[in-house]
Amino acid sequence: MGSEVTEKTSLHAGRRIARRLKAYGIDKLFTLSGGHLFSIYDGCKDEGVELIDTRHEQAAAFAAEGWAKVTRTPGVAALTAGPGVTNGMSAIASAQANNSPLFVMGGRAPAMRWGMGSLQEIDHVPFVRPLTKLAATPTNTDEIPLLVDEAITTSMTPHFGPTFLDFPMDLVFMEGEEPDGPDPVLPQPQNGPAAASDEIERAAALLRSAERPVVMAGTNLYWGHGEEALLELIERLKVPTFLNGMARGCVPADHELFFSRARGAGLKGADVAIVIGVPMDFRLNFGGSFGEDTKIIAIDVAEPLRDHPREVSAELYGALPATLRELKEASLGGPDRSAWVSKLRAAEDEKIASEGDEVNDPRVPMHPLRVYGELSKVLDRDAIIVCDGGDFVSYAGRMIKSYEPGCWLDPGPFGCLGSGPGYALAAKLAHPDRQVVLLFGDGAFGFSGMEYDTLARHGVNVVGVMGNNGIWSLEKHPMEYIYGYSVVADLRPETRYDTIVEALGGHGELVRDPNDLEGAFRRAFDAGKPALVNALTDPTVIYPRKANLA
Numbered sequence: 001m002g003s004e005v006t007e008k009t010s011l012h013a014g015r016r017i018a019r020r021l022k023a024y025g026i027d028k029l030f031t032l033s034g035g036h037l038f039s040i041y042d043g044c045k046d047e048g049v050e051l052i053d054t055r056h057e058q059a060a061a062f063a064a065e066g067w068a069k070v071t072r073t074p075g076v077a078a079l080t081a082g083p084g085v086t087n088g089m090s091a092i093a094s095a096q097a098n099n100s101p102l103f104v105m106g107g108r109a110p111a112m113r114w115g116m117g118s119l120q121e122i123d124h125v126p127f128v129r130p131l132t133k134l135a136a137t138p139t140n141t142d143e144i145p146l147l148v149d150e151a152i153t154t155s156m157t158p159h160f161g162p163t164f165l166d167f168p169m170d171l172v173f174m175e176g177e178e179p180d181g182p183d184p185v186l187p188q189p190q191n192g193p194a195a196a197s198d199e200i201e202r203a204a205a206l207l208r209s210a211e212r213p214v215v216m217a218g219t220n221l222y223w224g225h226g227e228e229a230l231l232e233l234i235e236r237l238k239v240p241t242f243l244n245g246m247a248r249g250c251v252p253a254d255h256e257l258f259f260s261r262a263r264g265a266g267l268k269g270a271d272v273a274i275v276i277g278v279p280m281d282f283r284l285n286f287g288g289s290f291g292e293d294t295k296i297i298a299i300d301v302a303e304p305l306r307d308h309p310r311e312v313s314a315e316l317y318g319a320l321p322a323t324l325r326e327l328k329e330a331s332l333g334g335p336d337r338s339a340w341v342s343k344l345r346a347a348e349d350e351k352i353a354s355e356g357d358e359v360n361d362p363r364v365p366m367h368p369l370r371v372y373g374e375l376s377k378v379l380d381r382d383a384i385i386v387c388d389g390g391d392f393v394s395y396a397g398r399m400i401k402s403y404e405p406g407c408w409l410d411p412g413p414f415g416c417l418g419s420g421p422g423y424a425l426a427a428k429l430a431h432p433d434r435q436v437v438l439l440f441g442d443g444a445f446g447f448s449g450m451e452y453d454t455l456a457r458h459g460v461n462v463v464g465v466m467g468n469n470g471i472w473s474l475e476k477h478p479m480e481y482i483y484g485y486s487v488v489a490d491l492r493p494e495t496r497y498d499t500i501v502e503a504l505g506g507h508g509e510l511v512r513d514p515n516d517l518e519g520a521f522r523r524a525f526d527a528g529k530p531a532l533v534n535a536l537t538d539p540t541v542i543y544p545r546k547a548n549l550a
């Protein structure tokens with residue numbers, strides 16, 4: 001009897017990395033050219049992993065996070081050593097706040113010269129470790145594929161989040177033996193077991209007696225693939241539903257049980273609130289958005305990373321499809337909730353009607369709601385909306401509707417401006433046949449507007465819509481309210497950002513009159529190149545903000 005021999009091939013570590021990526025189904029790598037990464041680039045070329053290069057490392061990392069957001073699979077970025085990695089840290093922090101499965105690879109000075117002052121020598125791991133689920137440096141070449149496997153699978157283990165590896169330049173250029181074997185498989189936590197049965201029964205008992213229940217769902221509903229089970233639950237139990245973050249679109253905006261404008265009345269008036277995949281942070285006023293007597297049922301893909309800021313009556317942690325379906329079956333037989341749904345629908349309709357004058361406002365410069373009213377006329381049902389700004393984007397949250405999961409990409413609770421072009425780049429690459437609309441404040445454009453060069457070079461035809469009011473609205477108006485004056489809150493009025501986009505290879509239009517908006521939007525979609533509609537908006541318009549940011 002002869003012994004089995006495993007065929008082995010000697011490959012440099014950059015190619016072994018690329019093979020691991022391809023084995024997990026990852027075929028896009030976002031980067032900015034750096035010498036420490038040449039071996040990885042060579043490997044990607046040989047293994048068929050497409051390299052998408054940007055003009056700033058922050059944009060590359062945001063593009064990788066954007067890929068994760070629209071595909072629900074790991075997004076991968078490669079950043080060169082030193083400033084390459086530090087430039088990407090804001091995007092890594094954003095992925096942490098959004099629970100996005102992001103894998104960032106860094107270059108690193110050679111191990112054999114460590115501590116001697118090599119080019120861009122710095123130990124990245126202590127910087128990024130607080131932002132990641134895993135941060136490590138291999139100590140030898142053969143350790144690299146194993147660490148790549150660990151980084152990718154860790155990013156996809158609840159709670160999802162970013163991981164980081166940096167590769168010493170000498171190790172990543174060295175060759176090692178690559179044994180043949182089965183392809184690895186990404187974790188599929190959505191297929192796991194439901195939460196504990198006693199907690200499901202405790203929650204079901206509350207729901208069976210609830211006369212005014214609501215659902216408040218957020219980003220982890222989306223990461224946990226819970227949208228179909230949620231629809232089954234709310235339709236069977238007749239529960240009004242509110243969504244934020246990546247959960248937008250998990251219940252279609254025209255569904256009879258979806259609400260947005262009536263959120264204050266719904267959450268305060270609920271006797272039982274099912275809070276799914278969203279922490280009670282500043283967006284929910286640290287639990288204060290609910291009534292004092294509201295019973296909270298907390299449901300998520302895993303136990304929370306922070307303690308709840310208020311008492312909860314039941315905690316259900318497990319795979320969302322199974323958990324929500326078991327909760328639905330256990331909660332049947334509650335009271336008639338039609339009066340509660342009708343009450344919230346009346347409040348919703350009243351709020352929408354009250355905005356009619358602003359949506360049709362003829363003023364010049366324009367009201368932001370008029371811009372979005374006109375934009376809504378040309379959007380497809382499956383359009384992907386990417387948000388990058390403050391007050392202008394806040395108005396979009398009220399006006400622009402989402403009907404499918406993965407169609408709303410905003411910065412999330414970390415609130416980092418400059419994320420938009422990277423997100424939009426990834427969204428259009430993932431869904432080339434769909435509209436991808438990038439909503440900009442003029443302030444946010446300054447962070448990463450040069451990425452229009454990236455969009456043009458790669459033939460990625462994103463349509464940008466800018467609300468250009470010449471100020472930092474989110475800061476100027478509150479400071480003037482508090483102090484009677486503002487400082488460092490003004491930009492150059494009426495800057496021609498549209499001509500900047502034209503110079504970078506795109507299509508640009510300036511719009512002053514709201515009657516010209518619809519035509520400008522249609523021309524932008526038909527331009528066959530990345531576009532920007534630069535809409536001049538009224539700097540005196542103050543967004544009616546109530547959120548407790550502290």
